[in-house]
Amino acid sequence: MSQQVTIVGAGLVGALFAALLGKRGYQVHVYERRSDLRKTTISAGKSINMACSARGWKALDLVGVGDQVRKAAIAMKGRMIHGTDESLTFQPYGKADEAIYSISRTGLNQILIDHADQYENIHFHFDHKCVDIDLDTPSASFELPNKKVTHIKSDLIFGTDGAFSAVRSAMQKLKHFSFSQEYISHDYKELSIEAKAGTFQMEKHALHIWPRGSHMLIALPNPDGSFTCTLFLPYKGDHSFEKLNKEQKIQSFFKNKFPDALKLIPNLTTLFCKNPTSPLVIIKCFPWSHKGKVAILGDASHAIVPFYGQGMNAGFEDVTILDELLDKHGGDWPTILSAFETKRKTDADAISDLALKNFIEMRDLVGQAWFLKRKQIEHALYEAFPDQFIPQYSMVSFTHTPYSDAVRRGIQQDLILDRLANDEDILDIIASGKLKTYIETNNMIPK
Amino acid sequence: MSQQVTIVGAGLVGALFAALLGKRGYQVHVYERRSDLRKTTISAGKSINMACSARGWKALDLVGVGDQVRKAAIAMKGRMIHGTDESLTFQPYGKADEAIYSISRTGLNQILIDHADQYENIHFHFDHKCVDIDLDTPSASFELPNKKVTHIKSDLIFGTDGAFSAVRSAMQKLKHFSFSQEYISHDYKELSIEAKAGTFQMEKHALHIWPRGSHMLIALPNPDGSFTCTLFLPYKGDHSFEKLNKEQKIQSFFKNKFPDALKLIPNLTTLFCKNPTSPLVIIKCFPWSHKGKVAILGDASHAIVPFYGQGMNAGFEDVTILDELLDKHGGDWPTILSAFETKRKTDADAISDLALKNFIEMRDLVGQAWFLKRKQIEHALYEAFPDQFIPQYSMVSFTHTPYSDAVRRGIQQDLILDRLANDEDILDIIASGKLKTYIETNNMIPK
Numbered sequence: 001m002s003q004q005v006t007i008v009g010a011g012l013v014g015a016l017f018a019a020l021l022g023k024r025g026y027q028v029h030v031y032e033r034r035s036d037l038r039k040t041t042i043s044a045g046k047s048i049n050m051a052c053s054a055r056g057w058k059a060l061d062l063v064g065v066g067d068q069v070r071k072a073a074i075a076m077k078g079r080m081i082h083g084t085d086e087s088l089t090f091q092p093y094g095k096a097d098e099a100i101y102s103i104s105r106t107g108l109n110q111i112l113i114d115h116a117d118q119y120e121n122i123h124f125h126f127d128h129k130c131v132d133i134d135l136d137t138p139s140a141s142f143e144l145p146n147k148k149v150t151h152i153k154s155d156l157i158f159g160t161d162g163a164f165s166a167v168r169s170a171m172q173k174l175k176h177f178s179f180s181q182e183y184i185s186h187d188y189k190e191l192s193i194e195a196k197a198g199t200f201q202m203e204k205h206a207l208h209i210w211p212r213g214s215h216m217l218i219a220l221p222n223p224d225g226s227f228t229c230t231l232f233l234p235y236k237g238d239h240s241f242e243k244l245n246k247e248q249k250i251q252s253f254f255k256n257k258f259p260d261a262l263k264l265i266p267n268l269t270t271l272f273c274k275n276p277t278s279p280l281v282i283i284k285c286f287p288w289s290h291k292g293k294v295a296i297l298g299d300a301s302h303a304i305v306p307f308y309g310q311g312m313n314a315g316f317e318d319v320t321i322l323d324e325l326l327d328k329h330g331g332d333w334p335t336i337l338s339a340f341e342t343k344r345k346t347d348a349d350a351i352s353d354l355a356l357k358n359f360i361e362m363r364d365l366v367g368q369a370w371f372l373k374r375k376q377i378e379h380a381l382y383e384a385f386p387d388q389f390i391p392q393y394s395m396v397s398f399t400h401t402p403y404s405d406a407v408r409r410g411i412q413q414d415l416i417l418d419r420l421a422n423d424e425d426i427l428d429i430i431a432s433g434k435l436k437t438y439i440e441t442n443n444m445i446p447k
Numbered sequence: 448m449s450q451q452v453t454i455v456g457a458g459l460v461g462a463l464f465a466a467l468l469g470k471r472g473y474q475v476h477v478y479e480r481r482s483d484l485r486k487t488t489i490s491a492g493k494s495i496n497m498a499c500s501a502r503g504w505k506a507l508d509l510v511g512v513g514d515q516v517r518k519a520a521i522a523m524k525g526r527m528i529h530g531t532d533e534s535l536t537f538q539p540y541g542k543a544d545e546a547i548y549s550i551s552r553t554g555l556n557q558i559l560i561d562h563a564d565q566y567e568n569i570h571f572h573f574d575h576k577c578v579d580i581d582l583d584t585p586s587a588s589f590e591l592p593n594k595k596v597t598h599i600k601s602d603l604i605f606g607t608d609g610a611f612s613a614v615r616s617a618m619q620k621l622k623h624f625s626f627s628q629e630y631i632s633h634d635y636k637e638l639s640i641e642a643k644a645g646t647f648q649m650e651k652h653a654l655h656i657w658p659r660g661s662h663m664l665i666a667l668p669n670p671d672g673s674f675t676c677t678l679f680l681p682y683k684g685d686h687s688f689e690k691l692n693k694e695q696k697i698q699s700f701f702k703n704k705f706p707d708a709l710k711l712i713p714n715l716t717t718l719f720c721k722n723p724t725s726p727l728v729i730i731k732c733f734p735w736s737h738k739g740k741v742a743i744l745g746d747a748s749h750a751i752v753p754f755y756g757q758g759m760n761a762g763f764e765d766v767t768i769l770d771e772l773l774d775k776h777g778g779d780w781p782t783i784l785s786a787f788e789t790k791r792k793t794d795a796d797a798i799s800d801l802a803l804k805n806f807i808e809m810r811d812l813v814g815q816a817w818f819l820k821r822k823q824i825e826h827a828l829y830e831a832f833p834d835q836f837i838p839q840y841s842m843v844s845f846t847h848t849p850y851s852d853a854v855r856r857g858i859q860q861d862l863i864l865d866r867l868a869n870d871e872d873i874l875d876i877i878a879s880g881k882l883k884t885y886i887e888t889n890n891m892i893p894k
Binding site for chain 2: 172175176177178179180181182183235279284
């Protein structure tokens with residue numbers, strides 16, 4: 001008889017993982033606190049658009065849903081930097097055919113649930129709030145809207161229930177369970193730039209950024225011609241959400257900081273006051289599993305900040321890696337889960353730290369001349385040495401290099417970039433097509 | 448009418464803080480999960496002896512209980528290092544009159560509760576387990592042994608309920624509350640060396656250490672002639688508590704590692720099997736207060752590892768600092784608590800990191816020749832420049848220098864020590880009494 005698997009949380013990672021286990025023949029029951037999002041109106045203003053990149057696509061293709069998602073996604077080939085003088089500068093993310101893809105969280109979640117729901121051996125249970133986990137049995141207790149509590153025994157329980165995971169809360173009481181939740185100084189608020197006559201009011205194939213040092217605005221395209229915008233601002237202090245408490249202050253703030261965006265958001269104050277202000281939390285913990293029978297993945301074990309566009313991709317890669325371990329170890333879950341957490345923790349920590357570091361890059365550095373020069377050198381090096389010098393952003397977004405390796409190689413490459421950026425003639429060398437010879441003569445990149 | 452204060456937790460910090468507030472005229476109610484430890488037999492084997500140093504004494508004297516505690520304490524003037532060859536080396540902690548003081552946790556707690564209990568405006572409620580805190584009211588709910596729950600409103604609520612604080616648990620659900628619990632790789636187990644014919648079997652005025660690299664044994668003296676010993680060992684892996692699961696393995700481990708201690712613990716295997724193995728957790732969080740009405744202190748806000756002997760001292764110093772802020776701001780608790788957490792968080796983080804670092808010093812470095820040489824140089828510098836060069840251990844243990852300043856100065860002084868330790872003639876220079884001139888000639892210590 002096939003094993004009974006309980007998945008707590010039917011979000012992106014939960015639905016994807018359900019599909020994977022269903023495909024492999026497990027009896028899968030997915031319990032979700034919220035109502036079925038295919039049947040209800042989604043509360044607006046609570047979602048940053050997702051940016052799907054290589055790691056995400058690999059996992060989506062693995063369960064056979066990649067092509068369907070591609071139809072709902074929009075390629076973003078680079079960053080479009082908006083200056084306070086309303087100037088525009090485009091910075092490509094990688095080579096000409098490389099892009100990250102904007103996709104709505106809700107739309108993607110619907111596709112994944114629909115896909116998993118086709119399997120006879122996958123069962124979704126909505127409006128089931130996890131209130132307790134008995135880790136040793138293992139069993140889970142869910143509260144229904146009528147307040148009745150139902151108890152489920154299972155061979156395996158997986159927590160894919162996000163940054164405030166109930167499954168993790170149970171594990172947190174165990175001896176030797178290390179855990180941290182760290183709020184960064186910035187909150188976020190969703191805004192929106194509507195389509196005009198059914199079309200985009202800004203460049204469609206870009207992730208738009210208004211970098212302003214201590215804060216920033218970003219915008220990602222949607223298929224209907226609109227952009228989902230997100231404002232990141234400290235929650236207290238000068239220039240904070242706390243201070244933007246009057247219509248006039250909000251208008252004047254946008255007029256000073258994001259003049260071109262203000263023109264495209266005529267209903268700014270209404271949106272600003274209606275949409276919630278939400279915090280950004282970083283979750284780290286260990287171990288991720290208990291006695292080979294209970295485990296957490298995705299945001300439940302490693303929630304990160306959104307500034308590298310890797311939160312979902314990292315969660316999806318968890319599923320890819322578990323799939324590889326299932327191939328290797330068959331149904332030996334204690335071995336699989338132990339190998340998974342041991343290997344994966346280092347990579348989860350690496351992308352967590354990178355994502356936080358990238359916040360500074362996005363909100364500040366991308367607007368500075370020396371940074372652009374550096375990007376130009378990096379791009380030229382990548383073209384000249386496509387196998388030896390891969391920019392860190394490309395490694396993270398367009399390859400499956402383990403995150404921790406990307407960090408390590410990034411540090412080495414930064415030393416080379418530092419050296420070249422200080423070279424006064426470097427842009428001339430690049431322009432004259434002599435970079436490759438120059439680097440080889442000076443023996444600057446190890447073969 | 449005086450303000451109603453609720454203190455959750457009648458441990459060391461809770462009882463001391465109650466005494467302080469009682470002295471200042473507040474109506475204080477202290478709720479404690481456990482039974483009155485003055486009336487019950489204490490479960491053995493769960494307590495590392497306390498080492499009281501300057502910060503601890505200052506707070507004890509502040510509430511007028513210092514002299515009473517001094518009578519129950521034993522001065523430890525230095526470390527006695529036990530080699531595997533049963534050799535003994537004594538390293539003084541500071542100057543001749545400087546010592547840290549061994550005191551039993553239970554004994555000290557009894558004294559503090561007795562002292563606070565003398566105030567008519569301080570009321571202790573034992574067997575009251577905090578099950579909920581309403582942070583905004585504020586109010587607290589306590590479960591009694593008969594499972595009935597009682598609710599208490601209060602002007603102020605303080606959580607002094609230790610590393611697994613219920614008050615902090617309530618705060619943890621707040622937006623922007625950052626929190627971490629980190630278990631270190633080592634667990635601990637209490638053992639005991641009994642008195643022989645009413646007297647000490649080892650040097651009384653020392654903290655005994657058996658440093659063995661990856662693990663260590665320590666022993667602190669008690670007034671009855673016994674020593675409370677603590678074994679620190681990884682909880683899994685080679686040489687771990689997990690592996691010491693048979694009588695014969697325990698005996699052979701001690702015979703190899705702690706031969707002299709084994710001779711003094713004839714009932715080793717009985718004690719080893721009877722006493723619990725307990726984990727060591729580091730707690731960090733922020734903020735420490737909510738709306739000027741609820742706050743946490745001591746281990747509840749900054750539990751640290753015991754390797755610098757500063758856990759209790761740091762908790763007591765919280766009370767001293769709150770007393771100073773009460774002098775400064777009167778009864779303006781929102782201002783007091785905000786000033787407290789802003790200033791104190793940096794110092795709490797500093798001693799937390801120092802304590803973890805000191806574990807390596809205690810279990811490994813103290814047994815090495817180069818370390819002893821360094822200590823000798825440090826001691827000589829302190830004698831030559833008593834105001835300009837104060838060893839970090841002395842700053843932490845024998846002064847009230849903020850912990851973060853001690854860290855900063857320690858880093859500067861380490862550079863000087865590094866330089867001198869590499870000087871081949873340094874011990875000769877010290878022996879000939881020429882250190883002061885040598886340092887001044889080379890301008891090595893800023894005036």
